[in-house]
Amino acid sequence: MVNLRWLRWTNSPTSSSMPVPQSKQEQEAASSCFRSKRSHQNVRLLVGLLVLCLSLLVVCVALSILYNTEPNSRPGWRSLLLDYHNISENYLILTKANANLRSDKETLKEHSAQLEEQSKVLNRTSAELMSDNLAWSSKSTKLMEKIVNLTSTNSQLTQEVERLVRNKFQLEEEKRNMSQTIRHLVDSNAQREEEQQQLSEISLLLRDELSQLKEKNRQLSEINNRYEGEAKKRTDCEKVSQSNTVLQEHNQNLQSTLMAQRQKAVEREEQMAAQINSTREALNSLNLYCPVVNHKTKERLCRTCQEGWQLFDSKCYYFSSRMLAWGSSRAWCQTQGGDLLIVNNEDKQNFVLETSRALDQGNTRLWIGLTDAEEEGNWLWVDGRSVTSGLQYWLSRPESGSEPDDWKLNDPLGEDCGHIDINEETKMSWMDASCKTLYQWICEKTV
Known part of the structure; x- marks a missing residue:
């Protein structure tokens, strides 16, 4: 009876102990190795089937010859017929196995084509991924450069902001000082205007007194002249002379008092003029650095430097x-x-x-x-x-x-x-x- 142990592999076309490749290169190598092994096994199987068929044919011919030449040996032929039936059954099994092998071969061809197609797709995908990786690496390098530049710019901007904040505090302090100066100048200007008005009134009063003194002096001169004319006719010439002397001294005292008051008025007018000029210069500076922006409310807008600076x-x-x-x-x-x-x-x-x-x-x-x-x-x-x-x-x-x-x-x-x-x-x-x-x-x- 023919031993068919060497056909066991037909029950499991694919080996379960084969390691599963992980990478694309391993998959390609494994698939190529698997295809080459299956092709060698198929060739070997076909040669074995041909040899087996020839052997069966030779056995059949020998059995027929023996059957015709020795008709009396029946018991031996029974075993031979049994062997023949077994061989026929094995032949049918081998035929079915061959058909299964061909079906498996077609299936393997389809799987191989699919694997080759997947391999091509994987190759294209790998190339695309490599290109994308290079592009992302380039973008990552550019982004890192931008981050470094932005970090440097951020530090510079931070320093600039700190400097601007310090300048802002200084400007606010200067603005407060300028506001106090403005209020002081406005108060001083109002006080100078009041003093100037008082000086004008005093000057008018002094002018009135001076005109009155001139009128009195003129009257005294007329009285003196009249007394001098009458002194020749009267015996009390000495009394008239004494009265005239008293009147002249009184006139001189009034003139000296008037001159002193006039000098004081002139000095005070000069001081007021100097103060007015100083106030006017301060107001000019005020108008230069703090111009009026609303003439109705007299609101001013101060700036640190004058226009053009x-x-x-x-x-x-x-x-x-x-x-x-x-x-x-x-x-x-x-x-x-x-x-x-x-x-x-x-x-x-x-x-x-x-x-x-x-x-x-x-x-x-x-x-x-x-x-x-x-x-x-x-x-x-x-x-x-x-x-x-x-x-x-x-x-x-x-x-x-x-x-x-x-x-x-x-x-x-x-x-x-x-x-x-x-x-x-x-x-x-x-x-x-x-x-x-x-x-x-x-x-x-x-x-």
Whole structure:
């Protein structure tokens, strides 16, 4: 009887002990290995079936020959017939197994095609995921750069906000002081007006008294003249003379009293005029810095710097649009209560450069309060202080030398006045020039 143990695998086409691949590469390798193993097994099975069929055919032929040649040996043939029936049954089983194997082969082909299609989809998906990963990595890098820039900007804005808050508190304190000054000026102005009105009334009274004294003096002069005419006719000339003397002394006393009162009135008028002028100047300053915005309610709006000036670090700055020589520029600043710019820290240098470039008033050079006219090479600010070695912003040109160079080609006296050139893309922008040159200028004054 034929042993069919080698056909056990037909009952379970797929092995349950095979490990399940996890990644795409493992799935592809496993599927290719599985396909190659199944193809080798199918070939081997087909060869075995052919050999088995030939063996069965040979056995049948041999059995028929033996059956015809030995008809009397019946008991042996029964076993052979049984074997033949078993072989026939096994052949049918093998035929069915072959049909099952072919069906399984078709199913495996379909699974293989599906696996190949899924493999292609997975490959495309993997490529897309790799591309998306690269794109997200690039976006993540850009976002990190933006975060760093925003963090830096945020810190700068925080410092700027703190500085603005400090300036706000200073401005509020100055506003309160200005309000108190305004109230004091208004009260002083009202008091000066009352005193001026009283002085006017006193002056009118003194004028009336003076006119009365003049009238009395005239009357006394007439009486004196009349007494003198009658003294010649009368014997009491001495009494008239004594009366005349008394009247003259009284007249002199009245005139001296009148002169003293007039002098006091003049002095008081001069004091009142000085106070009125001071009050008028204060009111002019008040109108300049706190103009009336509502003429009905007399409401004022105060500002730290007058119109045309800019506030920076508790000082007001004026950037001119006209052009003058250095001396004329300084004189103009002094008429406004200030002087030419003094650069005493880096923040002010940056402020001046940024504001001048933003205004862009036509000329790139502006006078500042820097000169060595008294001693060549000894640069001083307009307040008399010397330029410190640690805070200097002289322009340096590698190809043509550094400033100051005291160039005397245009002016034989040299270059004794300092200015800044905002056309330079650096803080090192100080230059010297002839004081006669016409440049714009920058004024500075205390708030």
